[in-house]
Amino acid sequence: MVSVASISCDRYQEEVVQEAVRKAVAELGGLDSFVSPEDRVLIKPNLLGPKPPEEAVTTHPLVLKAVIELVQNTGAKPVVGESSGGFLVEESLTARAFKETGTEEVCKQLGVEMINFDRVAATEIINPGSTVDSFKLPLAVLEADFIISLPKLKTHGLTLFTGAVKNFYGVIPGLEKMEYHRRFPNVNRFMEVIVDIFELVTADFAIMDGVVGLAGDGPGSSGIPCTVGSILASADPVALDTVAAGYLGYSDSQIRYLNLAAQRGLGRADLDRIEIKGNFSQSEYKKYDLPSNAVLSHLPNFILRPLFQGLMSKPVIDQQSCTQCRTCLDSCPQQVIIEQQDGNNTYLEIDESECSKCLCCQEVCPFDAIELKENFLFKLLRYFK
Ligand code: SF4
Ligand code: SF4
Incomplete structure (x- = not known):
């Protein structure tokens, strides 16, 4: 003990x-x-x-x-x-x-x-x-x-x-x-x-x-x-x-x-x-x-292991709250946060296809400007939990 x-x-x-x-x-x-x-x-x-x-x-x-x-x-x-x-x-x-x-x-x-x-x-x-x-x-x-x-x-x-x-x-x-x-x-x-x-x-x-x-x-x-x-x-x-x-x-x-x-x-x-x-x-x-993501931990391991990454919520930058301080951009291990141009405006966006969902960006954002978006299956799991 x-x-x-x-x-x-x-x-x-x-x-x-x-x-x-x-x-x-x-x-x-x-x-x-x-x-x-x-x-x-x-x-x-x-x-x-x-x-x-x-x-x-x-x-x-x-x-x-x-x-x-x-x-x-x-x-x-x-x-x-x-x-x-x-x-x-x-x-x-x-x-x-x-x-x-x-x-x-x-x-x-x-x-x-x-x-x-x-x-x-x-x-x-x-x-x-x-x-x-x-x-x-x-x-x-x-x-x-x-x-x-x-x-x-x-x-x-x-x-x-x-x-x-x-x-x-x-x-x-x-x-x-x-x-x-x-x-x-x-x-x-x-x-x-x-x-x-x-x-x-x-x-x-x-x-x-x-x-x-x-x-x-x-x-x-x-x-x-x-x-x-x-x-x-x-x-x-x-x-x-x-x-x-x-x-x-x-x-x-x-x-x-x-x-x-x-x-x-x-x-x-x-x-x-x-x-x-x-x-x-x-x-x-x-x-x-x-x-x-906690709802996923209720799945048995043999289901969870192959599916976890795909089921996890994905980070999305809330353009209204983002100050473009660049902390997430410099901290992203996969370097998939990209500066985009729309006319005279610049903004940051996450390349979803390459994002590993490590959530480092959300962890370090000083302005709470990164939200997690659940996928459909995930919502179902939450509903039936
Ligand atoms: S860390 Fe947050 S506020 Fe700074 S650029 Fe990234 S999303 Fe925007
Ligand atoms: S979750 Fe990780 S890989 Fe994806 S954008 Fe954020 S820091 Fe980069």
């Missing part, structure tokens, strides 16, 4: 968050029982993009602050590292994300180094999995003595859920992330990439910001903020994600990459074998909107 601590926390108020994080970790024996004073502890928040905390897209700075202080109390040295999603040719979105999410302010206040994984030395590490021969990982990740995943509780249009495990896709430096989306357009293979990276990084601990999460078509601006009201912690990030996904309304068999991680011995993904500690009551579970 592995343990996940889940503590009620209904608002982002410094003392309230601090106490909830402290209690969650104390339920598991305290951070002292995991970390040594001489350790360099890498904290990996989810800073998907340059978003203010109230959009609920990124780990809240008060949760980060509470975790840094806990680490500092052990005598260990915390550092905070991230490579954000999305890509712009002319600037590092990670640097902007550090600033706009409130991370930079917290780190400055507490004297903690921030590491932009897009800008530091990285090395190729042999992949134990089957997707690629090796992954390029920052030395700062490989040299850390202890790694804490510090995700936000969110839905995800492609993988349905993102938490402590998928958070480590953000250790892959900027452009490389696009490369794996390009090489593995099939969602099942892409989920194997996520698990391969998780296995390589070997997270020691996870603490999740589930105070206000993201439902609907997360994990970016298209999602809907939802007050779940919990801080979760576990030494098993797979188990933590399984519990947190349950809070959004998923069953423990629905998030395929968590089950894959469990099959590979990287954690527990069956609720029967996870002990939930703390004071977060089951009665507080609510019904949230899930991503439009």
Whole structure:
């Protein structure tokens, strides 16, 4: 039996968050029982993009602050590292994300180094999995003595859920992330990439910001903020994600990459074998909107595998909302977002025939200007579900 601590926390108020994080970790024996004073502890928040905390897209700075202080109390040295999603040719979105999410302010206040994984030395590490021969990982990740995943509780249009495990896709430096989306357009293979990276990084601990999460078509601006009201912690990030996904309304068999991680011995993904500690009551579970693609996860695997890609919703740019900021264009792994001309007007359009439906464009669009359009069969499935 592995343990996940889940503590009620209904608002982002410094003392309230601090106490909830402290209690969650104390339920598991305290951070002292995991970390040594001489350790360099890498904290990996989810800073998907340059978003203010109230959009609920990124780990809240008060949760980060509470975790840094806990680490500092052990005598260990915390550092905070991230490579954000999305890509712009002319600037590092990670640097902007550090600033706009409130991370930079917290780190400055507490004297903690921030590491932009897009800008530091990285090395190729042999992949134990089957997707690629090796992954390029920052030395700062490989040299850390202890790694804490510090995700936000969110839905995800492609993988349905993102938490402590998928958070480590953000250790892959900027452009490389696009490369794996390009090489593995099939969602099942892409989920194997996520698990391969998780296995390589070997997270020691996870603490999740589930105070206000993201439902609907997360994990970016298209999602809907939802007050779940919990801080979760576990030494098993797979188990933590399984519990947190349950809070959004998923069953423990629905998030395929968590089950894959469990099959590979990287954690527990069956609720029967996870002990939930703390004071977060089951009665507080609510019904949230899930991503439009979630309905597909109810299909049996032998039907789903060959059909999934075709059935998935396709992204369409809403010309009224699009500011032509070009974030999606620069971030599209398949390079299928095209600039079109209509008289004096230019606009962006997705070449449907070449789109792999990775949904990176929707994830990174700062203006919620990419909608998902369901196909007919998909609507039928939703109707009969
Ligand atoms: S769809 Fe979004 S990301 Fe793409 S150019 Fe328009 S506003 Fe920018
Ligand atoms: S258009 Fe969007 S969904 Fe299609 S391949 Fe490009 S980033 Fe992925």
